[in-house]
Amino acid sequence: MKAVGVFRYGGPEVLEVVDLPVPEVGPGQVRIRVHAASVNPSDILLRTGFTDPMLAGRLTPPYRPGMDAAGVVDTIAPDAATDLHVGDRVMAIVIPVDPSGGAYAEYVVVDARQVVRAPAGTTHAEAATLPMNGLTARRALDVLGLAPGAWIAVTGAAGALGGYTVQLAKADGLTVVADAAPADEELVRSLGADKVVRRGPDVADRIRAIVPQGVEAVVDAAVMGPRTLGAIRPGGQLALARSIGEPGTVPLGDTGDVIVRNVFVPEYRHAHDKLDALRALAEEGRISLRVADAYPADRAADAHRRFEAGGVRGRLVLTF
Structure with missing residues (x-):
């Protein structure tokens, strides 16, 4: 072969x-x-x-x-x-x-x-x-365990992982604020984000302008690391799609009382029900x-x- x-x-x-x-x-x-x-x-x-x-x-x-x-x-x-x-x-x-x-x-x-x-x-x-990106998004949301209605921020929402995270978060009943470059704003809105903010180093401030109390969690698909921490409310969570130490990541530094969750998709390699649920959502047009x-x-x-x-x-x- x-x-x-x-x-x-x-x-x-x-x-x-x-x-x-x-x-x-x-x-x-x-x-x-x-x-x-x-x-x-x-x-x-x-x-x-x-x-x-x-x-x-x-x-x-x-x-x-x-x-x-x-x-x-x-x-x-x-x-x-x-x-x-x-x-x-x-x-x-x-x-x-x-x-x-x-x-x-x-x-x-x-x-x-x-x-x-x-x-x-x-x-x-x-x-x-x-499969891989969908299950990574699914694993991130499962690890966070947020209740319906909770505010979640997604970085890198125009990308494959970020886009699936936005759509799965909406399927879970969460309220989503996502970042996007100007050229991607309509795309990210079309994926279901409730609010879209301009991407960049001050993304946490832009998110806080939308959610003054801070979001309950961030899924960091764009690997922004410490720049996301200011968007998270006290006691909130940060889900990392790539572990600190991998190429392209930067140390988080002092995370305060933010709980950091590492998302490791091989833990879902045998999660047949999760993968099949993604298939069903794709057939329903709820994920793109x-x-x-x-x-x-x-x-x-x-x-x-x-x-x-x-x-x-x-x-x-x-x-x-």
Whole structure:
């Protein structure tokens, strides 16, 4: 099978198209013929070596990025607990540091709990934008545990993770204030944000102008870190989509009485009910599947370059 992986760490140029054996299903597993895999920040972390401590000694190079797969069920293990059938269109969350490797491959084998039907009426590329980002947003909101009506702020609301967070927060009955650049304000409003403020270093002040007492929580999809703290009421919460210490993050410093929650999406790798609920919301039109552009797999390096250049709205997708 064709796959995209790295034998050495570095810039986009280290991504190589390779031929690998088609993986066999093991107990409780499903094999997917992958047609689309989205490009995410986690893929950059793998490509540049940040995840090496989790890969070295467990997997053999080439290490494959990719946490979202969409395609067609190819094989199902006899003992797999699933109602899927061969030929069904599906989407799956894939964990590159697991034995499966990442989603950048024509075939991937994962636990049946990681796979659900793709939303009806969607393309493979659209379905591939949902699992990892949708489950990250779902995990963030579940960790925060806010009551309906509570004020929540979302940074980076025009991006894939931020957009899903806005829409899921509204589905949960929360009141959302989100940031946006001028060009993205209408997009963020269309996602359901109750209030939109101008993005920038003084975003906390802008949020406080809307919610003087402070919001009950922030989901920091834009990795603004300490700049969000002033928006949060005493005893409120900050959900971090990327842990402090990862590339691009900055130390929070004194957080006062704000409770910091780290959001680790692999904890939801087997949350089949959560992923299937995302499918249902997509079918109902309550969450939007946004494909920024699609690239054939042999242009993975170009997709990574565009992703790292910033400003992508939705997700870039590799096709196999």
